[in-house]
Amino acid sequence: MNIIFLGAPGAGKGTQAEKVSAHCGIPTISTGAIIRTAIKTGTPMGLAAKAYAESGALVPDEIVIGIIKERLAEDDCKKGFILDGFPRTVVQAEALDRMGVRIDLVISIEVRDEVIVDRMSGRRCCEKCGASYHVKFNPSKDGVTCDKDGTVLSLRKDDKPEVVKERLETYHKQTEPIKAYYEAAGKLQTVDGEVSVDDVTAAVYSVIDGIH
Numbered sequence: 001m002n003i004i005f006l007g008a009p010g011a012g013k014g015t016q017a018e019k020v021s022a023h024c025g026i027p028t029i030s031t032g033a034i035i036r037t038a039i040k041t042g043t044p045m046g047l048a049a050k051a052y053a054e055s056g057a058l059v060p061d062e063i064v065i066g067i068i069k070e071r072l073a074e075d076d077c078k079k080g081f082i083l084d085g086f087p088r089t090v091v092q093a094e095a096l097d098r099m100g101v102r103i104d105l106v107i108s109i110e111v112r113d114e115v116i117v118d119r120m121s122g123r124r125c126c127e128k129c130g131a132s133y134h135v136k137f138n139p140s141k142d143g144v145t146c147d148k149d150g151t152v153l154s155l156r157k158d159d160k161p162e163v164v165k166e167r168l169e170t171y172h173k174q175t176e177p178i179k180a181y182y183e184a185a186g187k188l189q190t191v192d193g194e195v196s197v198d199d200v201t202a203a204v205y206s207v208i209d210g211i212h
């Protein structure tokens, strides 16, 4: 099954993608995580993307489409995949169609902006595997390190309140229009993202079960 997780920054895409990924045994592809790794290791793509990502703007379509094309060609995507954070523009959604990639389901996690601003300040991330936790709503077992690999959790650079505000604006202007694109294709399902992490997961599974 090929699934897209859509939603505002901090809506819980990464959190849910990780659960579904483990449950269904299919990889999650997060363009945000790939970009952060490239920035950290200083690759040419990372250098090109840094200023955009760290200010809350989108990285240019051609860079991100190139990343996805390469990643989807890898063997582990053959049995299905989850896209977390891609597509982010109608141009990216059209590029995916042009690549001949079949999408079974697009799940939009709906959270109001004011809830997001509160959530982001408590997020803690694992730089190694990309897992995200929350000091209050979704803490790691010891509250300090990643449950999966023991890496000390840290704050993301783009989680500063002023950057979160920019990211929300970018989302409403450039990403939200793709909901209509997938609605027209009969692929869009929405879930309420303002309930507990486990309740969102239950809603996500019921949507996935509904298309079997």
Ligand code: AP5
Pocket (backbone or CB within 6 Å): 007, 008, 009, 010, 011, 012, 013, 014, 015, 016, 031, 032, 033, 035, 052, 053, 054, 056, 057, 058, 059, 060, 061, 064, 084, 085, 086, 087, 088, 089, 092, 119, 120, 122, 123, 124, 132, 133, 134, 135, 137, 138, 158, 167, 193, 194, 195, 196, 197, 198, 200
């Ligand atoms: P990206 O990494 O994709 O960031 P994002 O979309 O802004 O999403 P986040 O990862 O911040 O949030 P999330 O929805 O995954 O939430 P999470 O599960 O962590 O992109 C970063 C940047 O890279 C972009 O700004 C852009 O520059 C660039 N980029 C990436 N893809 C691109 C593309 N395709 N095109 C162009 N540029 C691109 O949850 C958030 C917090 O809330 C966590 O602390 C979590 O524990 C907590 N939480 C989750 N669910 C709940 C719940 N139900 N109740 C309470 N707390 C919860």
Ligand code: ZN
Pocket (backbone or CB within 6 Å): 126, 127, 128, 129, 130, 131, 146, 147, 148, 149, 150, 151
């Ligand atoms: Zn980790």
